[in-house]
Every structure is written in structure tokens, then in C-alpha cells.
Amino acid sequence: MEKFRELEAEDFRILLAVEKGMKTYGYVPTNKIVGYSGLPKEEATYRISRVHKLRLVRRITVPYEGYSLNYMGYDFLALNFFVRSGFLSAVGNCLGLGKEADVYEALTPKNEEVALKFHRLGRISFRQTAKFRDYTKQKTFWIFRSKAAAEKEYEALKRLYSCEVSVPKPVAQNRHAVLMGKILGVQLNELKSIENPEKVFLNILKNVQKAYVKAKIIHTDLSEYNVLVTEEEEVQIIDWPQYVTLNHPQAEILLRRDIENLAKYFWRRFKLKVSVENSLSLIKAGGKIRKAQIFL
Numbered sequence: 578m579e580k581f582r583e584l585e586a587e588d589f590r591i592l593l594a595v596e597k598g599m600k601t602y603g604y605v606p607t608n609k610i611v612g613y614s615g616l617p618k619e620e621a622t623y624r625i626s627r628v629h630k631l632r633l634v635r636r637i638t639v640p641y642e643g644y645s646l647n648y649m650g651y652d653f654l655a656l657n658f659f660v661r662s663g664f665l666s667a668v669g670n671c672l673g674l675g676k677e678a679d680v681y682e683a684l685t686p687k688n689e690e691v692a693l694k695f696h697r698l699g700r701i702s703f704r705q706t707a708k709f710r711d712y713t714k715q716k717t718f719w720i721f722r723s724k725a726a727a728e729k730e731y732e733a734l735k736r737l738y739s740c741e742v743s744v745p746k747p748v749a750q751n752r753h754a755v756l757m758g759k760i761l762g763v764q765l766n767e768l769k770s771i772e773n774p775e776k777v778f779l780n781i782l783k784n785v786q787k788a789y790v791k792a793k794i795i796h797t798d799l800s801e802y803n804v805l806v807t808e809e810e811e812v813q814i815i816d817w818p819q820y821v822t823l824n825h826p827q828a829e830i831l832l833r834r835d836i837e838n839l840a841k842y843f844w845r846r847f848k849l850k851v852s853v854e855n856s857l858s859l860i861k862a863g864g865k866i867r868k869a870q871i872f873l
Contacts, residue, residue, distance in 0.1 A: 604643030
């Protein structure tokens with residue numbers, strides 16, 4: 578992120594020009610970048626060379642000279658938006674690197690702690706991604722698929738947060754990046770022990786129920802990797818770009834898979850026996866979830 582401070586307004590104009598051209602070209606011809614940027618040719622040529630040296634774009638020379646944004650260049654365009662819009666003042670340490678996203682701690686101009694998530698589809702094969710992500714479209718580039726993922730996750734967070742589901746507060750979204758409230762707790766899979774696993778499971782189930790009944794959406798990829806647990810054993814559920822609504826043709830199958838995943842993990846790790854059928858019935862009914870009905 579240190580390179581971000583080195584960039585000048587003209588450098589961002591070049592990155593924006595490359596981004597615009599990538600809607601048509603895999604590698605945007607140099608003359609098109611010059612035209613899109615609105616800079617004098619000599620200035621534009623210098624700036625193209627500069628952002629390439631900073632490794633913000635990729636270059637080809639055959640069959641023509643052209644440039645394409647890489648993820649760092651796309652990161653900087655999103656960061657520039659957040660900074661200029663007054664959402665962000667600093668980016669700190671990396672909180673987590675995943676197959677499809679990176680998350681960083683950050684600060685707002687009011688010194689509030691937030692989290693900055695960059696979606697990075699393409700680390701796994703497209704076949705795997707397309708199989709489970711209906712927002713991916715053929716003939717689009719990975720960064721634009723990542724943008725679609727960020728847009729979808731941001732919409733999910735807005736719906737969920739307004740329904741009091743325990744998720745990070747949505748703050749802003751731009752390109753492939755989502756700015757959200759502070760992420761609370763530790764990933765469930767990283768905890769060596771839990772004092773009260775029944776309480777944690779019930780808290781997860783209550784939030785799944787709120788998402789289902791109030792927000793009318795299903796996570797579809799719920800597991801020990803996207804449930805965070807605080808010291809007080811409260812939970813926060815993250816990673817929502819793959820959600821589906823209740824009218825999805827496989828909604829019930831996907832909800833069952835979420836609960837089965839959790840039930841298997843809690844049995845394997847904590848020897849907690851969970852009734853999947855009762856859990857599903859209570860989620861759909863929307864009433865109070867009672868401990869006696871869940872655990873065997």
C-alpha cells in the first residue's frame with residue numbers, strides 16, 4: 578500500500594483510462610489509453626511508463642503495445658475513491674488472506690476502526706468459481722467478476738444489517754472493494770476450545786433464522802471459516818457474496834447444506850449432537866429457538 582502515496586492525479590487518470598478500455602480490450606492499446614486519459618501525448622506516455630514501473634498494470638508488446646490493470650492497480654483505484662469520498666484515512670495490517678479475498682484493518686477520518694475487503698476471484702479455477710457463483714459471466718475479466726462479487730456482498734450486508742443479523746456494518750463499496758465495520762472475534766475454525774459450544778451454535782442458528790425470515794436470504798457457504806466468535810461467545814457471520822434469496826430454485830437445499838456443514842463441524846470438534854431437521858424447522862418457523870429442540 579506504500580506505493581499508493583507515490584501516485585499523482587495524472588497517474589490515476591491513466592489507471593482510469595486503462596479501466597475504461599478494458600471494457601472492450603483485454604490489453605488496451607496505448608493510443609486508446611492516451612485518448613481516454615485526456616492528457617497530452619507526451620505526458621500520457623510518461624505516465625503509462627510510470628504506472629507500469631510501479632507494477633500497477635501488465636504490458637504486452639505483440640501483436641501491439643497494450644496494458645491491462647492488475648489487482649494492485651484496481652486496488653488503488655478503489656482506495657482513491659474511498660479516500661477522496663471521505664470514507665478512509667489509513668490502511669493497516671492484513672487481517673486475512675483467502676482464496677477469493679484479502680481483508681485489511683483500516684481507519685476512517687474520524688479515527689474509527691473499519692475493515693477493508695478486496696475481492697480477488699481467480700485464485701481458484703474459473704470452473705469452480707462459475708459453478709457456485711451465478712454473478713460470474715463468461716467473457717468478463719477477473720477484476721470485473723470481483724467487482725460483481727463486491728457489489729453483491731455489499732447489498733447483502735445492507736439487507737442483513739438492517740434486519741439486525743450479526744454481520745459487519747456496511748460502510749461503502751467501490752469496484753471490487755467493500756468497506757465495512759470492524760470485524761469482531763476469531764474464526765471458529767481457529768479456536769482450540771469453546772467454553773459453551775451449545776451457546777455458540779444457538780447464536781449462529783438465531784442469526785441464520787433472522788437472515789432467512791427477515792432479510793429473506795441464505796448464506797449458502799456457511800462453515801467454521803466464516804463464523805467469528807468473540808470472547809463473550811457472541812458470533813458474527815461474514816463472507817456473503819454467494820447468498821441467494823428465498824425464491825432461488827435450490828434455496829431449501831442450500832439452507833440444509835449450511836446447517837449440515839455446521840452440525841458436522843460441531844460434532845467433529847466439540848462432540849455436540851445437533852438435530853438438523855429440528856434446526857431447519859425452527860429457522861423456517863421464525864419463532865423462538867429452544868435449546869431442548871436442537872440438541873440430541
